[in-house]
Amino acid sequence: MKFYAPYPVYAKRAKGGHLWDLDGNDYVDYMLCFGPMILGHGHPKVLEAIRKQMDRDGTVIFGPPHELEVRMAERLKRIFPFADLxxxxxxxxxxTLHAIRIAQGVKRRFKIAKFEGAYHGSYDEVLVSLTPAVADAGPADAPKALSGSLSTTPAELANTVVLPLNDLDACNQILRAHRDEIAALVIEPVQRGFLVADPEFLKGLRETTRDLGILLVFDEIMSGFRMEKLGAYQNLVGVEPDLMTLGKIIGGGFPCGAFLGTAETMDAVNPVTRPPSERVFHGGTFNGHPTVLAAGLATLDVLEEPGTYPYLNRISDQLRDGLNNLFEDLRLPGQAIGPGSTFNIVFAKGPMRNYRDAAKADKKLRQLFDYGMLARGIHFHPDKPWYTCTAHTAEDVERTLTAAEDVLRKMA
Ligand SMILES: Cc1ncc(COP(=O)(O)O)c(C=O)c1O
Structure with a gap:
């Protein structure tokens, strides 16, 4: 994932919205480690929280449960009220792996439904139809499940039902055809940071899954805390899942994830109410790591300050609008699209509603743009979305747009 040809930028140091490579080149950083660094690199309050946790607790990790787990769980429950545990x-x-396992355990069904082009992590079941060649992927309203890794087993392929984003009729038909086999429908409500599920589509999926007894899982690992206000996409549209997943930002830059659910679903892992034979096993040596949660809580503290989201929205809009103005002025078929503080750059005209729309984009133009920007001190992963942070400044945006104008003029 980190590689791109001929070789990626190797990082040496980073601070705020900037990153320096081994040769000492200064970049404005829009990779931000694929999203977590929403406050920029080395935010003083996050660094202080990390140091304090270690000084106060005398260790980086205990083993037994501790206070920060409870504090983070309570904080997340306040932000995502559907969640009990x-x-x-x-x-x-x-x-996502454990959320899906819980659904399979609760329902005693073993198929999962996912969307074409959606990413839920690097394991075989959910890599199915991640970046399928459209020519091989069957009709748009009945996508074929295609392996996303040589390691995918025939059983995993057969157990994955692939859906088209924003086509409710097609989804309903596919889900009904597998009605007694699917445990969970897992969706990125903002797929890859830019393909937004229509509110009506999401509401429709909520109704259908409830009807068919399928658990609805919102994977908001990328969209979590990157919408226009605190929360995730579900908070904007008012649709509640049975389970949700978070990651990236809640660890403040450390490895982290969480799954949240209703009492009914999460009871599957409850060691108090259930004997082992009736339980879904979940465990891990480092789960709920104190240093990670201290960094995550400090990040959420800053995000909850009243000025944070208005500033982040302003910077993100300036950048997105600036790029879109350049595309328009230079008559290039590009668009910078996506809500909140993540967006993608797609060289194609027209609405982007699903994987197939995005697959029509001109990859060659995107490559010219990406490498031109990297060469001018703007850092992000080629062909991937951009992320903004609260440490980006108006000067950073100006520098980025000046570089973009130079690159795009040569492409026009
Ligand atoms: C929506 C979504 N789900 C799951 C993952 C996997 O998270 P991680 O890289 O922490 O395993 C990602 C990572 O980019 C993601 O964007």
Missing amino acids: VRFTNSGLEA
Whole structure:
């Protein structure tokens, strides 16, 4: 994931919204470690919380449960009121994996439904149809499940039902055809940071899954805390899942994940109410790591300050609007799209509603843009979304737009 040809930028140091490579080049950083660094690199309050936790507790990790787990769980429950219980993991991958396992255990069904082009972590079941070649992927309203890794087993492929984003009729038909087999429908409500599920579509999925007894899982690992205000996409549209996953930002830059659920679903892992034979096993040496949670809580503290989101929105809009103005002025078919503090740059005209729309984008133009920007001191992962942070300044945006104008003029 970190590689791109001929070789990626190797980082040496980072501070605020900037990153320096081994040769000492200064970049404005829009990778931000694929999202977690929403306050920028080395935020003083986050660094202080990390140091304090270690000084206060005398160790980096205890083993037994501790206060920070409870504080983080209570904080997340306040922000996501559908959730009664919270469990921690060490990555987003683990969070979706365990949410899916819980659904399979609760329902005693073993298929999962996921969307074409959606990413839920690096394991075989959810890598199915991550970046399928459209020519091989069947009709848009009945996508074929295609392996996303040579390691995928035939059983995993057969157990994954692939859905088209924002086509409720097609989803309903596919879900009904597998009605007694699917345990969970897992969705990124803002797929890859830019393909937004329509509120009506999400409401429709909520109704259908409830009807068919399928558990609805919102994977908000990427969209969590990156919308226009505190919370995730579900808070904006008022649709509640049965389970949700978080990661990235809640660890303040350390490895982290969490899954949250209703009491009814999360009871599956409850060692008090259930004997082992009736339980879904969940455990992990480093789950709920105190240093990680201290950094995450400090990050949420800053995000909850009244000025934080208005500033982040302003910077993100300036950047997005500036890029879109350049595309328009230079008559290039580009668009910077996505809500909140994440967006993608797609060289294609027209609405972007699902994987197939995005797959029509001109990859060659995107590559020219990406490498031109990298060469001019703007850092992000080629062909991936951009993330903004509260440490980005108006000068950073100006420097970025000046570089973009230079690159795009040569492309026009
Ligand atoms: C929506 C989504 N789910 C899951 C993951 C996996 O998280 P991690 O990389 O922490 O395993 C990611 C990571 O980018 C993600 O964006």
